[in-house]
Amino acid sequence: MRKKKPNIDRIFHALGDPTRRAMMEKLSHGPMSVSRMAEPFDITLAAVVQHIQVLEECGLVQTEMVGRVRSCRIEPTGLDAMEQWIKDRRSLWERRLDRLGDLFAEQDKKR
Amino acid sequence: MRKKKPNIDRIFHALGDPTRRAMMEKLSHGPMSVSRMAEPFDITLAAVVQHIQVLEECGLVQTEMVGRVRSCRIEPTGLDAMEQWIKDRRSLWERRLDRLGDLFAEQDKKR
Numbered sequence: 644m645r646k647k648k649p650n651i652d653r654i655f656h657a658l659g660d661p662t663r664r665a666m667m668e669k670l671s672h673g674p675m676s677v678s679r680m681a682e683p684f685d686i687t688l689a690a691v692v693q694h695i696q697v698l699e700e701c702g703l704v705q706t707e708m709v710g711r712v713r714s715c716r717i718e719p720t721g722l723d724a725m726e727q728w729i730k731d732r733r734s735l736w737e738r739r740l741d742r743l744g745d746l747f748a749e750q751d752k753k754r
Numbered sequence: 755m756r757k758k759k760p761n762i763d764r765i766f767h768a769l770g771d772p773t774r775r776a777m778m779e780k781l782s783h784g785p786m787s788v789s790r791m792a793e794p795f796d797i798t799l800a801a802v803v804q805h806i807q808v809l810e811e812c813g814l815v816q817t818e819m820v821g822r823v824r825s826c827r828i829e830p831t832g833l834d835a836m837e838q839w840i841k842d843r844r845s846l847w848e849r850r851l852d853r854l855g856d857l858f859a860e861q862d863k864k865r
Contacts, residue, residue, distance in 0.1 A: 651775075652772060652775075655766075655769050655770055655775060656770060658766050658770070659766055659767055659769070659770025659771075660770075661763060664762075664763075664766060667843050668843070670843075670845065671842060671843045671844070671845055672845070673845055674845070716845065717843060717844065717845045717848070719844065719848060722840050722843060722844060725836070725840055726837065726840055729833050729836055729837055729840075731782060732778050732779070732781075732782045732828060732833060733782070733828065733830065733833060737828070737830055
């Protein structure tokens, strides 16, 4: 079991690849073995393992041995880092508009 | 002014490029002209314009003419689509753990 610190550059590089995004989509239904992960993809098992390693190294996926089978699951650390990046990118201007919206909502409640 | 429907594949492709990510970071401080956007990058203005077009076409950036100057700003549509993708990738398992956490928190409040 390896756990790496998320690096936003590596996360975006990892998810820039459509096969790796499809793997994340498959894993969002629940943990599964590497060989089951490989099923829908028309690539070698070695290539699948390599893609999983890229996802694991940037904190998007975690793998562990369950008996003799390597099991994969989504690791929230990478998703958290991405969500934070998105939040930070929303401009000050938008956040100001949001606060204005909250103010109006509060005023409505008081009526 | 163009506004395109966000496509998650194009968004991830766009943000897979470090220059485009740096542009998003610059824009998160507020709207600015294309030429001011170009300032810190060691590439031609034409290349900057091309990067901005990629960001605009997937709904991450919006540009409009203000007098004779083209102004850029972050467009929330693309960020919203990304946030939704992240939410959908969090496994059912994690969401179940969250609900369990909420239940414990509610029980604590009742004591």
